[in-house]
Amino acid sequence: GTVDKIxxxxxNESAPDNNFVDxxxxxxxxxxxxxxLLEKLFKRYHIETPPDLDENATAQFLEARRIIRIRIGNIxxxxxxxxxxxxxxxxxxxxxxxxxxxxxxxxTEQLGKSILCxxxxxxxxxxxxxxxxxxPKTIVPKSNNFEDFDHIELARQFCLYEQHLFKSIHTKxxxxxxxxxxxxxxxxxxxxxxxxxxxxxxxxxxxxxxxxLQQKKIETRVKVIKKFIKLMKQSSEYNNFNLCQExxxxxxxxxxHRLKKTWAKLEKEKKLWEDYTNMKxxxxxxxxYKVYRSVLKNANPPCLPYLGVFLTDLTFIExxxxxxxxxxxxxxxxxxxxxRKVSVVIEKIVIYQQQPYNFTKESTIYSYLERISASTIxxxxxxxxxxxxxxxxx
Numbered sequence: 001g002t003v004d005k006i007x008x009x010x011x012n013e014s015a016p017d018n019n020f021v022d023x024x025x026x027x028x029x030x031x032x033x034x035x036x037l038l039e040k041l042f043k044r045y046h047i048e049t050p051p052d053l054d055e056n057a058t059a060q061f062l063e064a065r066r067i068i069r070i071r072i073g074n075i076x077x078x079x080x081x082x083x084x085x086x087x088x089x090x091x092x093x094x095x096x097x098x099x100x101x102x103x104x105x106x107x108t109e110q111l112g113k114s115i116l117c118x119x120x121x122x123x124x125x126x127x128x129x130x131x132x133x134x135x136p137k138t139i140v141p142k143s144n145n146f147e148d149f150d151h152i153e154l155a156r157q158f159c160l161y162e163q164h165l166f167k168s169i170h171t172k173x174x175x176x177x178x179x180x181x182x183x184x185x186x187x188x189x190x191x192x193x194x195x196x197x198x199x200x201x202x203x204x205x206x207x208x209x210x211x212x213l214q215q216k217k218i219e220t221r222v223k224v225i226k227k228f229i230k231l232m233k234q235s236s237e238y239n240n241f242n243l244c245q246e247x248x249x250x251x252x253x254x255x256x257h258r259l260k261k262t263w264a265k266l267e268k269e270k271k272l273w274e275d276y277t278n279m280k281x282x283x284x285x286x287x288x289y290k291v292y293r294s295v296l297k298n299a300n301p302p303c304l305p306y307l308g309v310f311l312t313d314l315t316f317i318e319x320x321x322x323x324x325x326x327x328x329x330x331x332x333x334x335x336x337x338x339x340r341k342v343s344v345v346i347e348k349i350v351i352y353q354q355q356p357y358n359f360t361k362e363s364t365i366y367s368y369l370e371r372i373s374a375s376t377i378x379x380x381x382x383x384x385x386x387x388x389x390x391x392x393x394x
Contacts, residue, residue: 001336003031010071011075022078024339025075026347029172030323034086034093045072083172084122085172087119135358136358141365151231155231155238156359157361159235159357162240162304165196165197166352167356169194169349171346173192179195201246203372203376204372205249206376206379208247209253212228215389225251226269229247229275232248232275239303241283242307244283244306245306253382260390317338
């Protein structure tokens with residue numbers, strides 16, 4: 001249906017369909033702005049009594065309108081509690097919301113009071129998590145150099161840092177492939193946190209390759225690769241599949257992949273080699289990441305999924321389904337089935353954002369991760385280093 005018909009469906013007097021409402025609230029930005037949605041809800045709230053109704057019909061209408069107004073209040077509450085980011089960076093819409101709630105719902109009515117109370121709670125609320133157990137003791141490094149970082153503590157700090165990036169992603173960033181916008185400026189406007197996470201992925205994979213190729217001796221190169229495999233194994237035990245894929249991308253870089261002598265020595269390390277090949281088999285793209293999806297589904301939180309799979313799923317849905325249905329003489333009939341498919345993917349992202357890791361921030365390593373891009377070199381420089389440490393075979 002049209003946007004107005006969908007809003008009617010969300011707010012009608014029959015039994016509410018929360019799944020339908022949640023799908024709409026996750027995806028409505030594809031069609032209208034938050035301000036436009038708010039005005040449409042208020043317009044629906046102030047639906048006028050049709051003329052020429054008899055007494056019985058008027059009573060039925062007034063009862064239906066009373067229920068509709070409750071539905072609208074509940075949608076606004078759901079909107080605030082699940083998508084407050086639509087309000088906190090927009091003073092104008094927040095002011096308008098409070099103004100109309102005070103005038104329409106009334107500050108003394110229970111529904112109006114609960115909406116205003118919810119706004120105040122979201123504005124002041126700092127979400128904290130209480131853990132049943134103490135966090136493991138941090139392993140403090142001797143210096144701020146990678147070689148002095150214990151791989152277990154490094155894995156923990158990656159979990160904390162990457163979860164911070166992942167939890168910053170707003171649902172609105174997942175719409176319309178905005179992370180694929182033509183300019184970086186547009187990407188940062190529409191999908192700033194997805195863009196940051198993609199950049200971090202690339203930075204880490206280049207950092208992995210850089211750390212390996214900075215070692216001139218084959219023994220130290222093998223040692224560094226072994227450390228990355230241990231880091232990847234530990235990360236998989238912490239369900240940080242994003243870091244696992246970043247490390248695998250670094251190890252698959254053409255400048256690393258061509259180091260035949262280095263890999264030949266590594267293959268002799270049977271246990272490590274087994275861990276490496278096992279991780280590759282989990283994260284393989286075969287059958288649309290079938291194995292990884294199964295592992296992720298069975299992983300207990302906290303968990304950091306590989307964001308790229310979600311973005312691929314969203315791209316597939318966007319490319320294969322129009323926003324509006326092709327109906328003769330109409331261009332305003334929303335393809336709500338597409339919205340359902342998009343919302344299923346976004347809901348998965350939201351679920352994995354909930355449970356935090358019970359680790360303590362270790363300032364030396366965490367600070368290193370914050371500036372990890374400074375520890376990388378370009379693709380061209382990587383290949384030049386690769387040719388230095390192992391020349392082409394003649």
